[in-house]
Amino acid sequence: xxxxxxxxxxxxxxxxxxxxxxxxxxxxxxxxxxxxxxxxxxxxxxxxxxxxxxxxxxxxxxxxxxxxxxxxxxxxxxxxxxxxxxxxxxxxxxxxxxxxxxxxxxxxxxxxxxxxxxxxxxxxxxxxxxxxxxxxxxxxxxxxxxxxxxxxxxxxxxxxxxxxxxxxxxxxxxxxxxxxxxxxxxxxxxxxxxxxxxxxxxxxxxxxxxxxxxxxxxxxxxxxxxxxxxxxxxxxxxxxxxxxxxxxxxxxxxxxxxxxxxxxxxxxxxxxxxxxxxxxxxxxxxxxxxxxxxxxxxxxxxxxxxxxxxxxxxxxx
Numbered sequence: 001x002x003x004x005x006x007x008x009x010x011x012x013x014x015x016x017x018x019x020x021x022x023x024x025x026x027x028x029x030x031x032x033x034x035x036x037x038x039x040x041x042x043x044x045x046x047x048x049x050x051x052x053x054x055x056x057x058x059x060x061x062x063x064x065x066x067x068x069x070x071x072x073x074x075x076x077x078x079x080x081x082x083x084x085x086x087x088x089x090x091x092x093x094x095x096x097x098x099x100x101x102x103x104x105x106x107x108x109x110x111x112x113x114x115x116x117x118x119x120x121x122x123x124x125x126x127x128x129x130x131x132x133x134x135x136x137x138x139x140x141x142x143x144x145x146x147x148x149x150x151x152x153x154x155x156x157x158x159x160x161x162x163x164x165x166x167x168x169x170x171x172x173x174x175x176x177x178x179x180x181x182x183x184x185x186x187x188x189x190x191x192x193x194x195x196x197x198x199x200x201x202x203x204x205x206x207x208x209x210x211x212x213x214x215x216x217x218x219x220x221x222x223x224x225x226x227x228x229x230x231x232x233x234x235x236x237x238x239x240x241x242x243x244x245x246x247x248x249x250x251x252x253x254x255x256x257x258x259x260x261x262x263x264x265x266x267x268x269x270x271x272x273x274x275x276x277x278x279x280x281x282x283x284x285x286x287x288x289x290x291x292x293x294x295x296x297x298x299x300x301x302x303x304x305x306x307x308x309x310x311x312x313x314x315x316x317x
Contacts, residue, residue, distance in 0.1 A: 043098050045069045048228050051096060057118045059229065064162030065116070067095045068185065070226035073237075078102040080183045080218065080239050081157040088154045090179065092140045092168065093161040095119055097126050103157060104130055113140045115161075140164060144171050152177040152242075159185040162231070166190055166206055173213040174257070176250040182214065182240040191219055191236035203300050205264040209257060211304055212247055214240035247308050256311045263299035263307070271299045279314055287313035 043051070048067055052059065059065040068074060077099060081089065083106040094100045094112040096119060103110050104127065111134040114120045120137045127133045136143060141164055151172075156179045160168065165186050172178045186194075189202075195216045196202035217239040224230040248256060262278050263271045272295050275284050288295060291309045293302065302310070 042071055042101060043069060043096055044071070045228050048096060048098070051122065055118060055122065060116070062163060063116070064160075064164065065093075065095065066162065066227040066229060066231045067098060068159045068222075068227055069098055070222075073222055073226050074099055074102050076220065077157065077159070077183060077185065077237050078106065080237065081106075081155055081181065083107050083155075083157075090151070090154055090156040090158070092156070092158040094123060095159070097123050099157070099159055100127060100133075104133060108132060110134070111136060113138060113143050115139050140168055141171065144168070144175070149175060150177040151175065151179045154179045155181040155183070157183040162187050162190075169194070170206070170209045173210045174253055176253075178213065178242060180242045183237065184240070185222065185235055185237045187231075188221065188234040188236045191238045194238060194240075195219065198303050199301050201300075205260045208260045208304055208307055210240070212253070212256060212308070213243055215243055216240055247304070248312065252311060252315070255315045256308065259311045259314060260299075260307060263302070267298070267300065269298070270296050271302065272296075274299065275314075283314065 048069055051057075059067070081087075081103070083089070083103065085106070085108055087107040088109045089103055089107045089111070091100060091103060091110060091112045094114055100110070100112060100123070109132045112123065113136045114123060115138065117137060120135060123135055127135070140161075156172070165184065169182070169184070172182065190206075193202045193204050193206050194210055196204065196207045219236050219238045222235040222237060224232070224234060227235070258278070259275070262274050265274050271293075272284060272288065279287075285295065287310055288297075290313055291306055293306060293310070
């Protein structure tokens with residue numbers, strides 16, 4: 001055994017290979033979870049239906065409870081998380097744990113947030129013995145309102161409840177130290193808005209409020225047949241990476257949000273008219289001119305970089 005370092009004592013197996021005690025502990029825990037997962041039957045559509053019937057659980061449409069059961073899709077979502085035994089992962093709305101069972105064997109720690117007490121009970125029955133599994137019974141919107149959270153070394157991999165997906169993503173982007181990676185399943189129309197480019201009908205304040213902190217990556221479509229109950233719309237899994245280089249200082253996020261929300265308050269109006277009332281007319285005109293924006297332009301044609309510059313000029317004292 002070699003001297004202790006910042007990660008604990010170092011174990012030398014050969015001159016060419018060493019591993020810290022913490023790394024060994026994580027690896028062993030992942031192996032234990034993998035063996036447990038072999039004995040745990042994956043839930044298909046029939047299993048989900050039977051479990052819900054046995055427990056007299058009626059899923060609530062207002063909560064966006066559509067449980068993903070297609071194993072190929074679940075594996076693809078987990079793969080998109082690029083998971084490792086040292087990862088700390090968040091999962092929102094795990095339901096009966098169909099995605100959870102793919103995440104647990106691959107990560108060092110998993111925190112799942114489930115609002116439905118009935119589903120929380122089933123999750124504890126299935127995964128309660130896993131030492132690296134932490135289940136929180138709470139509203140995810142309230143969970144992420146903790147003061148000064150630091151999730152910067154976490155990943156979020158989740159089949160998001162449709163009812164809260166958009167506000168949750170905005171809240172995560174608003175954090176100075178939000179998760180470094182998001183892999184989220186959403187309604188297809190929401191995913192398209194998040195990936196939209198200026199000048200299109202899908203380009204919106206959601207595009208900008210999330211895009212200012214995260215860059216959209218790979219997206220793949222998911223059929224309604226992969227869920228129980230089947231939603232009436234298509235879904236998509238979308239990957240986001242935290243911007244390595246921030247577009248503005250943390251203190252500028254709220255002013256940026258104010259400008260974006262005002263600019264899109266009446267989509268068909270010229271942006272200048274929407275901004276009036278928030279700042280003196282001459283300041284709006286000067287800021288738009290310096291940013292290279294025509295006074296008749298609509299918000300849907302203004303790029304993210306231009307919104308950042310406009311915010312900086314409007315708040316330049």
